[in-house]
Amino acid sequence: MTDVQCEACHGPAAEHIKDPKASYGAMETPRACRGCHDPQNSAAFDYTTYWAQIAH
Numbered sequence: 001m002t003d004v005q006c007e008a009c010h011g012p013a014a015e016h017i018k019d020p021k022a023s024y025g026a027m028e029t030p031r032a033c034r035g036c037h038d039p040q041n042s043a044a045f046d047y048t049t050y051w052a053q054i055a056h
């Protein structure tokens with residue numbers, strides 16, 4: 001994903017950089033995906049199958 005960087009999903013990393021032991025990943029899914037993958041731009045969006053493609 002060239003144009004969708006870590007912070008687009010995870011938010012600013014400043015907190016994580018201040019304390020690397022604090023978790024970086026916590027986010028509310030699929031709501032966080034839906035901000036971009038809305039019905040107009042991504043009608044076929046399905047969290048389970050889409051997450052499988054980018055799981056990390």
Ligand code: HEC
Nearest residue numbers: 001004005006007008009010023024025026027029054056
């Ligand atoms: C398309 C959205 C998206 C992008 C872009 C993205 N992530 Fe994630 N990431 C997620 C989701 C969703 C999870 C799973 C979160 C969960 O289970 O609460 C996750 C999990 C993680 C975790 C595990 C966190 C934990 O506490 O177990 C790390 C670390 C992480 N991401 C780092 C990164 C880094 C570094 C980048 C950039 C190279 C990145 N992510 C890009 C959506 C994304």
Ligand code: HEC
Nearest residue numbers: 001002003004008009029032033035036037050051053054
């Ligand atoms: C900041 C906006 C944004 C967020 C948030 C986001 N995406 Fe995306 N996603 C995109 C864009 C834009 C593309 C098309 C990328 C391209 O063509 O380079 C894409 C493409 C994808 C693709 C490739 C398949 C396709 O339809 O092109 C998958 C899979 C995907 N996203 C999953 C997710 C998941 C899962 C989440 C939530 C954890 C998520 N995305 C959150 C913007 C976002």
